[in-house]
Amino acid sequence: xxxxxxxxxxxxxxxxxxxxxSIQFDQQxxxxxxxxxxxxxxxxxxxxxxxxDEAATIAxxxxxxxxxxxxxxxxxxxxxxxxxxxxxxxLLDEVGPVGGKLHTGxxxxxxxxxxxxxxxxxxxxxxxxxxxxxxxxxxxxxxANVDTILPGYTHLQRAxxxxxxxxxxxxxxxxxxxxxxxxxxxxxxxxxPLGAGALAGTTFPIDRExxxxxxxxDAVYTNSLDAVSDRDFIIEFLSGSSLxxxxxxxxxxxxxLWMSNEFNFVELDDAFCTGSSIxxxxxxxxxxxxxxxxxxxxxxxxxxxxxxxxxxxxxYNKDMQEDKEGMFDTVTTLHGALSLFAPMIRxxxxxKENMRQAVAxxxxxxxxxxxxxxxxxxxxxxxxxxxxxxxxxxxxxxKYLLDxxxxxxxxxxxxxxxxxxxxxxxxxxxxxxxxLGGTAKNQVEIQLNAASIDLQRTHQWVEDHxxxxxxxxx
Numbered sequence: 001x002x003x004x005x006x007x008x009x010x011x012x013x014x015x016x017x018x019x020x021x022s023i024q025f026d027q028q029x030x031x032x033x034x035x036x037x038x039x040x041x042x043x044x045x046x047x048x049x050x051x052x053d054e055a056a057t058i059a060x061x062x063x064x065x066x067x068x069x070x071x072x073x074x075x076x077x078x079x080x081x082x083x084x085x086x087x088x089x090x091l092l093d094e095v096g097p098v099g100g101k102l103h104t105g106x107x108x109x110x111x112x113x114x115x116x117x118x119x120x121x122x123x124x125x126x127x128x129x130x131x132x133x134x135x136x137x138x139x140x141x142x143x144a145n146v147d148t149i150l151p152g153y154t155h156l157q158r159a160x161x162x163x164x165x166x167x168x169x170x171x172x173x174x175x176x177x178x179x180x181x182x183x184x185x186x187x188x189x190x191x192x193p194l195g196a197g198a199l200a201g202t203t204f205p206i207d208r209e210x211x212x213x214x215x216x217x218d219a220v221y222t223n224s225l226d227a228v229s230d231r232d233f234i235i236e237f238l239s240g241s242s243l244x245x246x247x248x249x250x251x252x253x254x255x256x257l258w259m260s261n262e263f264n265f266v267e268l269d270d271a272f273c274t275g276s277s278i279x280x281x282x283x284x285x286x287x288x289x290x291x292x293x294x295x296x297x298x299x300x301x302x303x304x305x306x307x308x309x310x311x312x313x314x315x316y317n318k319d320m321q322e323d324k325e326g327m328f329d330t331v332t333t334l335h336g337a338l339s340l341f342a343p344m345i346r347x348x349x350x351x352k353e354n355m356r357q358a359v360a361x362x363x364x365x366x367x368x369x370x371x372x373x374x375x376x377x378x379x380x381x382x383x384x385x386x387x388x389x390x391x392x393x394x395x396x397x398x399k400y401l402l403d404x405x406x407x408x409x410x411x412x413x414x415x416x417x418x419x420x421x422x423x424x425x426x427x428x429x430x431x432x433x434x435x436l437g438g439t440a441k442n443q444v445e446i447q448l449n450a451a452s453i454d455l456q457r458t459h460q461w462v463e464d465h466x467x468x469x470x471x472x473x474x
Contacts (some may be wrong), residue, residue: 020318021078025325029083030074031474032118034066036111036194037087038473039214041102049204050101058102061095062087066474083115084108105206107198109228109316114194116324118215120237121189121469123331124182129462130338131179131244132455135172137345139451142168146444149426150265150355151364158362161426164355166439169447174247176454181240183461189233190469192217196227199315216469229315231305231323238302241330245295248337252288255348259285264354269347272340287344291337298333301326356426363391365401365424368432372423376415386412 038059045055065087068074080086085108091099142165152162192215195201195208201224208220221227258265268285276282308322366387373383390412394400402424409416422428434440437447 017081018078020081020321022082022321022324023076023078023080023086025328026083026112026115027076027086028328029112029115029119029324030069030087031066032115033083033087033111034062035118035471035473036114036215037062037102039211039471040106040194042214042473043207043211044101044104046210047205047207049104049206054098054101057095057098058091061091061099062102063474064094065090082108082112084111105197105202105204106194107196107228109198110193110196113196113228113230114192114215116234116327117189117191117193117217118471120233120327121186124186124189124237125462125465125469127331127334127338128179128182128458130335130342131175131182132458132462133342134338134345135175135179135451135455135458137342138168138172138175139448139455140346141165141348141350142172142444143448145350145352146441146448148350148352148355149359149430151358151362152439158358158364160364160367161359161429162439163430163441163444164350164352165448166444169444169451171247171251172447172451174250175244176451178240178244178247179458181243182237183458185233185236185240186465187218188236190216190218191233192220193227193230196221196224199225199228214471214473216471225315229312229320231309231320234323234327235302235305235309238298238305238326238330241334242295242299242302244334245291245298245337248341249292249295252285252292255288256285256292263358265351265358267349267351268344269349271347272344287340291341294333294337298330301330359426360402361400363394363401365426365429366391368423368429369401369420371432372420373413373415378413378415 041050041055041058041062044050045052050058065074068090074086074090076083076086080089088099088102091102145164145168148164149161150164150167151158152160152167192208192212194211194215195206212218212220221230255266255268257263259268268288270283272285272287273283274286276284304326305323308319312319369390370380370383370387373386374380378386390401390404390409393408393412394404402421406416406418406420409420423432431440431442434443437443
């Protein structure tokens, strides 16, 4: 007989039981479920809703159940449907009928919501810490390459020379936004739904604020319908995760390109590559490719969750059982990708000479040639045309701008002088962009210093929030 089976006259169809059960995946919430139950039963005892001795007995039983599960000795069964009913059945086996009093004043609806809030707030803190590790690896490589120049690209065509450190710090900035999004989402995750009941609250004189205090939530939901039906916090997490994976995927794509013979700008460490079963010479950037590929599943989890919620009336509906697998999968995917990314970036070999050679063999200094003429008084649009003709001349002659003689320059404009060669030197081209956020070395060093301060703040946030959510009930 099901724990809810009083009004039913026959057993659940076996296929229905298997189809509707969630224990296959939500069993990983067992610790959150027991933690929430310990706070709930402590409140029931404090408020006199059940006897203090009964509350103590239930609490001890829950702790025994936790030890059984942790030791791998628990049997989760489909017949008990979900993590809540499985834990409650184990509790009844330990303490007898008094265990049935645990569910006083609550529903599985507010119980499961509480479990997911507890689960996700801890995962967010962990993921912020992992993002910081990736940022630290980027910062280390940037500091080591503050004088390394490579072509910058638009449309995957060489555009203007930039510092490699500047390029890496662009990704640092993306990941900073990702970390800040997760940190900001914490305040919406750290809200307690327990006490909302199935949808309307409860007739028992519960103390929701006391439960929030025990579980270290910052606030409680002020509307019971919203408390049990809200999955915004999961969608927000999946949305932020999708952006994070997009940024990881973009960097993966660049590393894959840079490692090819066509670019040959970097080499990933052997520990983060694999070989071919047939071609002995191959060294494949499989980690980067797989992170790029797994981005799609995170996007899919977001779209799946949005679609589940789009037409649901208030309050709880069985559709919402679909909220967990995508969340769990996204956490696992992000955790794996971020854990690998930091050491992969840190051990990446940068081929500085190849980057320098690439800059010497392109027309990425053409804009500076136009700026040179503007500095001599020529209108930019006219300078643009002069430089375009100069580039075409070089292409036909099989040379680059720095290869042209002064008399060749003068056939396009008498404004050209001997100082043109200094203006077109890649180092000068880079350092000429000495504006806030530019690629000049001193501007990049400002970015590096600011990043170090950002990371200190992030580490402090992680430390503070690890303590903030450290619930000592088990």
